[in-house]
Amino acid sequence: MNDSTQSRSAYAFKNSSEESRMQMAGLQAYLDPITTGALDAVGVRAGMRCLELGPGGGSIAHWMCDRVGPQGEVIAVDLNPRHVEPADNLRIVQADIRDGVPVEGQFDVIHTRLCLLHIPERLQIMKVLVDALKPGGWMVIGEFTPEPLRVISTPGEAASELWHKVNTALFDGITNLNGADMNWSYQVHDTMLEHGLIDVHHTEHNESWDGGEGIAARMHYTNSIQLAEPIKSCGVTDAELEEFRALTENPEFRATHYQFINTRGRKPLS
Numbered sequence: 205m206n207d208s209t210q211s212r213s214a215y216a217f218k219n220s221s222e223e224s225r226m227q228m229a230g231l232q233a234y235l236d237p238i239t240t241g242a243l244d245a246v247g248v249r250a251g252m253r254c255l256e257l258g259p260g261g262g263s264i265a266h267w268m269c270d271r272v273g274p275q276g277e278v279i280a281v282d283l284n285p286r287h288v289e290p291a292d293n294l295r296i297v298q299a300d301i302r303d304g305v306p307v308e309g310q311f312d313v314i315h316t317r318l319c320l321l322h323i324p325e326r327l328q329i330m331k332v333l334v335d336a337l338k339p340g341g342w343m344v345i346g347e348f349t350p351e352p353l354r355v356i357s358t359p360g361e362a363a364s365e366l367w368h369k370v371n372t373a374l375f376d377g378i379t380n381l382n383g384a385d386m387n388w389s390y391q392v393h394d395t396m397l398e399h400g401l402i403d404v405h406h407t408e409h410n411e412s413w414d415g416g417e418g419i420a421a422r423m424h425y426t427n428s429i430q431l432a433e434p435i436k437s438c439g440v441t442d443a444e445l446e447e448f449r450a451l452t453e454n455p456e457f458r459a460t461h462y463q464f465i466n467t468r469g470r471k472p473l474s
C-alpha cells in the first residue's frame with residue numbers, strides 16, 4: 205500500500221516506511237493509557253458503533269472492538285491501514301477522510317489521534333465528523349501541541365541547543381511542506397463548542413524519557429529519519445541530524461515528550 209493522495213498535501217510520515225512500526229509503537233506506549241482512560245470516561249460499551257480515524261498501529265481500534273463486543277462495530281479509516289490487524293467486529297477502510305466518511309450511518313463514538321493536525325482541511329473535516337455523530341454521541345480528539353520539548357539533563361549546552369534546533373525545524377518543516385498545524389491542538393476545544401458540542405473538556409499531558417534504548421528514545425530517533433526532508437528544509441545539516449540521533453541514544457540525555465492535549469465533546473440529544 206502507498207500513502208499518496210493525488211495533488212493534495214502529503215501526509216508527513218509514511219506508514220509504508222520501515223520506521224513507521226517504531227513510530228506507532230512509541231505513540232501507543234506513551235498515549236494509549238491516556239486515550240483509553242478518556243474513552244472509558246465517555247463510556248465505550250457493548251453494542252456501540254465507533255469510528256477510529258487514522259488508526260495507525262491499530263491499538264485503539266482493537267481496544268474499542270473489545271469494548272463494543274460482537275454486537276458492536278468499529279470502523280477504522282486510514283490512508284494506509286497496513287499496520288491494523290483484522291478482527292471480527294472491525295471494518296478496515298483505506299480512504300482519505302478529505303473525501304468524506306467512507307461508510308454510511310452515524311456513530312456513538314468518534315475518536316481520532318494525531319491525524320487532523322496533519323490535514324490542512326481539518327476544519328471542513330470537523331463538520332463532516334460532527335454530522336456523522338449520533339445525537340448523544342461523543343467525539344474524542346488527541347493532538348500534540350507545539351510546546352518545545354524541554355531538556356532535563358544534557359551532556360553539554362551545545363547538545364541542548366542542537367536538540368531545540370532540530371525539533372523546531374521538525375515542527376516548522378511539516379508545517380511548511382505538509383500543511384500540518386500543531387497549534388490546532390489548542391483550537392480543538394473551541395471548535396467543538398462552535399459545532400454545538402456540549403460537555404467539552406480537555407486534559408494536557410507530558411512525561412520525561414531517557415536517552416538510550418527505551419521506546420520513546422527510539423521513536424524520536426526514527427522520527428528524525430522519517431522527517432529528514434522537512435527537517436533539512438529548515439536548515440539542519442546531515443551532520444546535525446546524526447548528532448541529534450546520537451543524543452537520543454545517550455543515557456546522559458533526558459527530555460520531555462511532545463505535549464499532548466486530549467479533548468472530548470458530546471452532541472446534544474436534540
Ligand SMILES: C[S@@+](CC[C@H](N)C(=O)[O-])C[C@H]1O[C@@H](n2cnc3c(N)ncnc32)[C@H](O)[C@@H]1O
Pocket residue numbers: 215217219228231232235257258259260261281282283284299300301302316317318319322323
Ligand atoms: C501520526 S499517525 C497516528 C496514528 C494513531 N492514531 C496513533 O495516535 O497512534 C496518523 C495516522 O493518520 C493517517 N492519516 C493521515 N492523513 C489521513 C487522511 N487524510 N485520511 C485518513 N487517514 C489519514 C495516517 O496514515 C496515520 O496512520
